[in-house]
Amino acid sequence: MSAPRPLHHQPALVALVAAGGAAGTAVRVAAEAHLPRPVDLPLPTLVVNLAGALVLGALLEGLSRRGADRGRRRAARLLVGTGFCGGLTTYSTFAVEVDLLLAGHLLAGVGYALLTVLLGLVAAAAGVAAAASWSRSAGARP
Amino acid sequence: MVAQRGGPTVTAVVVLLTVVAGGLGAGLRFVVDGALRARWAPSLPVATTVINTTGSFGLGLLVGLAQAHASPGTEAAQVVLGTGFLGGYTTFSTASVEVVALLREGRRGAAALHAATMLGGSVLAAAAGLAGGTALA
Numbered sequence: 163m164s165a166p167r168p169l170h171h172q173p174a175l176v177a178l179v180a181a182g183g184a185a186g187t188a189v190r191v192a193a194e195a196h197l198p199r200p201v202d203l204p205l206p207t208l209v210v211n212l213a214g215a216l217v218l219g220a221l222l223e224g225l226s227r228r229g230a231d232r233g234r235r236r237a238a239r240l241l242v243g244t245g246f247c248g249g250l251t252t253y254s255t256f257a258v259e260v261d262l263l264l265a266g267h268l269l270a271g272v273g274y275a276l277l278t279v280l281l282g283l284v285a286a287a288a289g290v291a292a293a294a295s296w297s298r299s300a301g302a303r304p
Numbered sequence: 305m306v307a308q309r310g311g312p313t314v315t316a317v318v319v320l321l322t323v324v325a326g327g328l329g330a331g332l333r334f335v336v337d338g339a340l341r342a343r344w345a346p347s348l349p350v351a352t353t354v355i356n357t358t359g360s361f362g363l364g365l366l367v368g369l370a371q372a373h374a375s376p377g378t379e380a381a382q383v384v385l386g387t388g389f390l391g392g393y394t395t396f397s398t399a400s401v402e403v404v405a406l407l408r409e410g411r412r413g414a415a416a417l418h419a420a421t422m423l424g425g426s427v428l429a430a431a432a433g434l435a436g437g438t439a440l441a
Contacts, residue, residue: 170337176331176334176335179330179331179333184326184330186392190391218400219401247398249329252396253426254360254426257360257363257430258367258430260430264427282399283400283403283407286401286403
């Protein structure tokens with residue numbers, strides 16, 4: 163058996179990430195099209211970014227509590243985490259939105275930037291805490 | 305703002321291409337992230353910072369160009385390449401989880417530095433892209 167190739171050199175795993183990324187992008191596009199956009203707040207981007215941070219935090223914590231990163235756990239991490247959550251969320255749209263808001267109202271741009279980053283940390287931490295709590299309530303199985 | 309709702313040029317074909325481009329962007333992120341981490345292992349997860357700042361520069365450039373050359377074609381290109389490809393390439397979820405991981409390790413300074421360089425770098429890169437796109441147009 164040959165030495166294991168790095169994950170990012172394995173076409174099947176890159177394809178898994180791409181499939182999840184396409185699905186996440188589809189949800190993001192739907193959110194951008196249908197969620198309301200109140201004055202001065204790019205709500206759709208905020209919502210998808212917070213949702214993705216929450217899910218990724220829960221997923222990675224839940225998977226790591228179940229065991230080593232291999233087999234189905236690795237596939238789930240790449241498809242749902244790196245792929246779906248990464249495709250659902252976007253830093254580029256967020257950054258450009260901050261610049262466009264800054265050009266109009268300094269406070270709106272600064273407020274949107276700090277709100278997004280701080281709530282993103284809260285969402286990711288809440289996901290981690292939720293997964294930890296589920297693992298505990300599921301009992302310490304052998 | 306990137307995917308303008310209900311625009312006549314945002315057809316089913318554009319949506320399909322956007323979704324495919326998002327998958328390609330995510331695949332590229334996985335490859336770039338792996339390549340950077342294999343060659344370079346500093347104490348901060350800078351691969352995500354590199355990905356998000358380069359993607360933000362690219363989107364700024366696209367938006368700047370599209371603002372100066374408003375047409376159905378440039379709008380469709382902005383949606384497919386910007387919302388799709390660069391949206392799939394960059395990631396907010398990993399950026400947030402990385403900062404939380406640093407905080408859980410008790411590395412508050414590193415966490416603050418990582419969050420600040422990600423935000424500051426991406427916003428500055430997007431501004432440079434916007435200025436460049438407008439100047440090129």
